[in-house]
């Protein structure tokens with residue numbers, strides 16, 4: 131069985147929010163709930179700006195699952211973390227525990243009380259029958275059951291966001307890194323690991339003299 | 345040399361910190377390092393990756409509106425998860441052992457019985473207002489304790505028995521009960537603290553009482569005021585300290601619409617649960633002493649009146665005060681009310 135993964139390539143993401151829009155559109159996610167968001171680091175700082183799209187990362191040892199007081203999470207055979215909204219009590223614990231801020235809560239009733247938790251399903255729906263109206267109403271479309279990949283990743287214009295079988299995703303990303311600017315090996319190779327400067331810094335080309343301070 | 349005034353010193357530290365924040369925010373260290381790293385190792389984004397756990401940097405942005413939506417990764421969640429595991433485990437043991445200890449005490453020592461014969465004359469101990477606040481707090485406390493315990497331990501104890509669906513219904517009920525009864529409890533608690541604080545102020549004779557544990561083990565008579573030192577400990581540590589702590593942390597958790605961040609709610613949740621379990625443990629002791637542990641104590645809070653013998657044996661200084669202020673015959677009407685109530689009770 132495939133193990134599903136998301137990966138966002140910080141070198142490619144252009145913060146167009148296409149994935150966010152695709153997700154909202156595909157699942158008819160209500161106002162105030164964002165299953166996916168794009169965060170830009172060092173926004174506007176030339177040379178340091180990077181964007182990343184983030185949603186539920188479908189953790190192997192999922193913190194949300196471990197703290198849920200009604201144990202409503204489950205992992206599918208494809209490694210997707212889903213939950214049962216019928217059981218959810220809206221306590222917000224999964225939101226406290228999740229590293230990525232994935233669980234979302236529609237405001238329900240007085241005092242900003244939390245409704246049933248909503249989060250990214252990797253477009254895999256919920257416990258209801260695949261593609262039933264019930265499932266769509268609660269969790270959105272079940273694209274995996276239709277043989278499709280998550281809408282966000284499929285919609286991504288730059289293919290920064292990859293979603294699918296972990297091996298495939300890893301292969302694509304490895305290819306990219308190895309071929310990127312012809313410097314793939316220099317990024318995660320010997321030079322980075324052992325601190326020697328590489329071709330990119332020609333000034334430091336000559337071998338260090340014995341005894342010289344690094 | 346003249347030393348600067350502490351407030352001046354504080355002010356200068358404050359200003360320095362502010363200035364530093366301003367400077368570092370103009371361009372974060374991470375951004376600067378990233379720019380440098382691009383010169384030496386193009387494509388190496390390590391400085392940016394180090395920043396994904398930040399979020400207070402104003403140059404970290406997102407289109408999604410909401411508290412902390414610009415934070416990519418929060419590390420506090422894992423700490424919270426691990427802490428929860430610890431207090432669930434130890435709290436569970438404490439709440440198992442305390443009732444056992446109380447049962448053991450009851451079995452070995454039995455209830456504290458009246459030594460003298462009841463006189464039939466009663467003294468008013470609690471006014472109807474005092475009983476009303478007490479029982480409002482007591483009933484809401486029980487609802488909160490029960491629903492809270494179910495939400496914390498139900499997954500391990502009740503779910504295997506009731507199954508997921510039924511347990512989740514119970515848990516939904518508990519959550520809503522907890523959220524709505526909580527503010528009522530907090531409000532009633534404040535009234536109760538104001539009502540009882542005067543008679544709970546520590547007195548010199550409380551030390552003697554505590555040293556002898558009120559004669560609970562020896563059976564010796566130790567005089568006390570309207571409340572004995574044991575009740576005062578319960579008042580100051582239980583009702584006041586733990587009560588206020590659970591109320592404040594409870595409000596933080598109950599109203600998530602004030603843009604409080606996760607770190608605040610995680611801390612509040614830990615403090616809330618630990619304080620609540622300590623509160624429940626003390627509460628069990630209080631309930632024991634106020635019901636089966638002491639003959640005649642429950643009647644006092646139920647009807648408001650106690651027999652003179654009870655008053656003398658349990659709260660001698662208070663009884664002296666009351667009888668000095670209002671000698672027995674003058675208490676006639678009150679006494680009748682009390683006596684009637686006692687007969688009913």
Ligand code: SF4
Pocket residue numbers: 185186187188189192193194195211224227228229230231232233249
């Ligand atoms: S909700 Fe958060 S903790 Fe749970 S699987 Fe998704 S990313 Fe992991």
Ligand code: SF4
Pocket residue numbers: 194197198199200201202213217218219220221222223224225233246247
């Ligand atoms: S909000 Fe729902 S899913 Fe999240 S921990 Fe609470 S009961 Fe579980």
